[in-house]
Amino acid sequence: MANDLLDYHDALHTLLETHTPLQRHEDVALAALNHRMLAQDVAVQHNVPEFDNSAMDGYAINGNALTQWHVVHRIAAGDAGASLTLQPGQAARIFTGAPVPQGTTAVVMQEKVTHNDAADTNGGPTHIHLQAGETIQDGQHIRRRAEELRAGDVLLTADQRITPATIGLLAGQGYTHACVHAQVRVTVFSSGNELVPPGQPLGPGQIYDSNRIMLIAWLQSLGYAVTDGGNLPDQLAPTREALARAAGESDAIVCSGGVSVGEEDHLKNALTEVGELIQWRLFIKPGKPFTWGRIDRPDHTCRVFMLPGNPVSSLVTFQQLALPAMQRLTGLSAEGARPMQWKAQAAFTRNKPEPRREFVRVTLTPNRGDSPGQWHVRPVAQQGSNMLSGAVHANALAEVPPGMLVQEGDTLTVYPLFNQI
Ligand SMILES: Nc1nc2c(c(=O)[nH]1)N[C@H]1C(S)=C(S)[C@@H](COP(=O)(O)OP(=O)(O)OC[C@H]3O[C@@H](n4cnc5c(N)ncnc54)[C@H](O)[C@@H]3O)O[C@H]1N2
Ligand code: MOO
Numbered sequence: 001m002a003n004d005l006l007d008y009h010d011a012l013h014t015l016l017e018t019h020t021p022l023q024r025h026e027d028v029a030l031a032a033l034n035h036r037m038l039a040q041d042v043a044v045q046h047n048v049p050e051f052d053n054s055a056m057d058g059y060a061i062n063g064n065a066l067t068q069w070h071v072v073h074r075i076a077a078g079d080a081g082a083s084l085t086l087q088p089g090q091a092a093r094i095f096t097g098a099p100v101p102q103g104t105t106a107v108v109m110q111e112k113v114t115h116n117d118a119a120d121t122n123g124g125p126t127h128i129h130l131q132a133g134e135t136i137q138d139g140q141h142i143r144r145r146a147e148e149l150r151a152g153d154v155l156l157t158a159d160q161r162i163t164p165a166t167i168g169l170l171a172g173q174g175y176t177h178a179c180v181h182a183q184v185r186v187t188v189f190s191s192g193n194e195l196v197p198p199g200q201p202l203g204p205g206q207i208y209d210s211n212r213i214m215l216i217a218w219l220q221s222l223g224y225a226v227t228d229g230g231n232l233p234d235q236l237a238p239t240r241e242a243l244a245r246a247a248g249e250s251d252a253i254v255c256s257g258g259v260s261v262g263e264e265d266h267l268k269n270a271l272t273e274v275g276e277l278i279q280w281r282l283f284i285k286p287g288k289p290f291t292w293g294r295i296d297r298p299d300h301t302c303r304v305f306m307l308p309g310n311p312v313s314s315l316v317t318f319q320q321l322a323l324p325a326m327q328r329l330t331g332l333s334a335e336g337a338r339p340m341q342w343k344a345q346a347a348f349t350r351n352k353p354e355p356r357r358e359f360v361r362v363t364l365t366p367n368r369g370d371s372p373g374q375w376h377v378r379p380v381a382q383q384g385s386n387m388l389s390g391a392v393h394a395n396a397l398a399e400v401p402p403g404m405l406v407q408e409g410d411t412l413t414v415y416p417l418f419n420q421i
Contacts, residue, residue, distance in 0.1 A: 005283040008320065008357050008399075014279075015292065015321060016337055019303060019328035021159075022251060024182035030171055033162045035223035036180040037331030042156040045173055047146035051082050051099045055141045059113060059128055060094045060104040062086035064136040068129045071115075073101060093124045100142055107141035108134075149173075159331055181331035183225040187246035188215050189255035191232040191239065191267060192309060210388060211256040211307070211314045218318070218418070219254070224326070232267075234258065240270040247275065247295035247302035252326055254318070257309030259289040267291070267306050275304065283402065285356040286310060286385035287317035292325070303329065310385040316359050316397060320415065340419040343411055344375040344398070350406035357402050361394035364414055364421070377414055391417065 006014075025039040054060060061069050069091035075081035077097035086092060086103035094100065094107060112134045115125030130136070149155065155173060156166065162180070170178055190212040198208050209231060219226045229246055232239045232255070239258075246253050258267040259280070268291060271277045275295030282290050290313075291306035305322035307314040320339055327337035344364055362377040377398045382390030399413045400406060 005281045005288070006279060008282060008284050011279065011282050011290075011321060012324060012338070015325040016328060016334040019325040021181060021331040022184060022329050025179055026182050027177045028180050029177050030167050030175070033167050033170075033178055033180065034164060035330075036162045036178075036183075038156055038158050038160045038162065039179045039181050039331070040158050041154050042170070042173075042175070042178065044149045044151050044153045044155045045175075046149075047151050048149040048172065049143050049145055049147065052104070052145050053097055053099050053143050054094045054107045055096060055143050056107055056109045057095050058110040058141070059108050060086065060092040060100045060106075061108055061136075062090050062103045062105050063088045064105050064138055066130075068127055071124060071126055071128060074124055075099065075101065091128055104142065106136050106139060108136060109141065159333065161332065161336070183223065184252060184326060184329045185225045185227070185250045186219055186252045186254055186326065187227045187229040187250040188212055188219065189229040189232050189242065189246070189253065191234070191255055191258040193234045193264075195231050195257075197231070210311045211309070214311070214315065215254055215256070215307075215318060218323075219326075222323075223330075229253070229255075232258070234264040234266060236266045236269055236273075239266045240273050243270050243295065243304070244274040247304075248297055250302050251300065251329055252303045252305065253295075254305045254307065254322060254326075256307040256314040259291050259306045259308055261289075271295075271304055271306070275302075282317075282321075283356050284317075285354060285358045286313040287320075287359075288356065289313075290317040290321060292322070308385075311388040312361070312385045312391050315388070315391055319417070319419070320359065320397070339415045340421075342375065342396070342414045342416065342421075344377045344396075344414045346398070346406050346408055346410045346412055347376040347378045348406065349408055350400065350404075353403045353405055354400065355402055358400040359397040359415070360400055361390045362396050362398040362414065363394060364396035364398075364416065375414075377412060395421070 072090045073084050073092035075092050075094045075098045077095055081099035081101050084101035086101050092101050112131055113128040115128045190209050194206050195209040196206045216226050258265045271293050277293040280291045287308055289308045293304045295302045307317045324337045361380050364377050367374040367376055380390045380393045395417055397415045
């Protein structure tokens with residue numbers, strides 16, 4: 001166990017290198033795939049498009065140099081139009097996505113033609129005329145067979161993160177399931193005799209437990225299989241037993257509180273007794289007591305992340321350290337698991353240096369006027385590590401390196417809160 005206060009970037013680097021994707025895989029139905037990581041390559045099994053089809057509502061024509069055509073077919077999406085044929089001078093009324101008939105040289109948008117009033121038996125015009133001044137490019141508005149995807153090619157590669165677009169693409173290929181990395185199982189604890197679950201009355205000296213539900217909701221929204229481990233009392237034996245039990249059925253434990261130096265802070269000792277404490281304390285503000293470690297079981301390793309109890313310290317160390325490590329377990333690369341980062345200009349000054357690397361809760365907004373395209377950051381009023389309202393009014397963390405005095409216009413690295421802007 002190392003007791004030196006680690007720098008944030010060293011800690012993040014070590015976490016990303018020492019946490020690697022779990023090797024359990026499973027087949028999952030499309031609707032439940034968002035955020036999951038593909039475990040193997042997926043092939044294109046159907047050409048896209050499967051057949052030449054119209055990109056517009058209008059007319060498939062034969063004869064691009066002509067200015068009028070005789071309408072002989074009507075082809076809607078879903079019709080088997082590819083078996084029909086156009087002779088020179090003929091056209092087919094056609095709709096977006098419908099197969100073009102044999103002999104089609106181009107599709108003309110309906111806005112570009114006029115037609116006579118006589119109607120055929122389907123209610124459509126019998127002749128169409130190209131409007132004056134319009135020209136036709138060879139093959140215009142025809143989406144060609146296999147122009148997007150060709151059967152047999154690779155559709156998606158392993159270790160790609162699934163988004164709603166991926167799910168649509170898989171459905172478009174007729175897939176109902178995909179083989180993905182198994183969900184990472186996480187047990188979330190809070191710790192502290194003062195904590196009461198929301199909904200119950202508060203006694204003297206008690207406060208509501210904010211952190212546990214904040215972390216559970218966050219992890220669930222990212223697709224983790226989350227177990228609520230409850231609140232741990234400020235006692236060593238039950239804490240040790242709860243960690244040992246959770247390690248048997250989890251890939252990770254996330255807990256908050258009880259990792260500082262007071263005699264009621266039992267989490268670190270409990271971890272040392274049932275597993276290994278790898279690092280305690282970082283040179284950061286907030287979040288100095290952040291701790292990580294591991295508990296080995298015969299068939300798997302459970303990673304342990306102990307967040308400082310102050311709610312903002314929990315939030316910041318979770319986003320900046322614990323979550324990137326857990327994202328590695330889901331199958332993401334070290335680069336892909338890093339917190340999202342941005343550059344922005346300080347719209348504030350800081351004359352008093354802070355020795356620790358600080359993650360200031362800020363509002364990140366685009367500059368307007370003089371330097372559009374630039375972003376600037378301004379700290380929110382409530383900066384206490386106990387003040388969750390500050391994190392609610394902020395949308396990013398601005399990193400201020402140790403000892404740095406900030407001048408207006410200085411460039412800072414910023415991390416959007418919840419990795420979204
Ligand atoms: N003598 C020292 N005292 C403290 C130090 C230190 O270096 N020397 N570090 C301070 C820093 S920095 C932090 S951060 C906190 C973190 O301490 P713990 O992780 O042990 O957290 P607790 O003491 O259990 O709680 C701190 C604070 O947060 C409240 N809390 C805890 N859990 C929750 C929860 N789930 N929901 C809402 N609020 C929670 C708790 O009631 C305390 O007010 O230690 C400093 N002390
Ligand atoms: O590090 Mo503590 O998290 O400053 O409040």
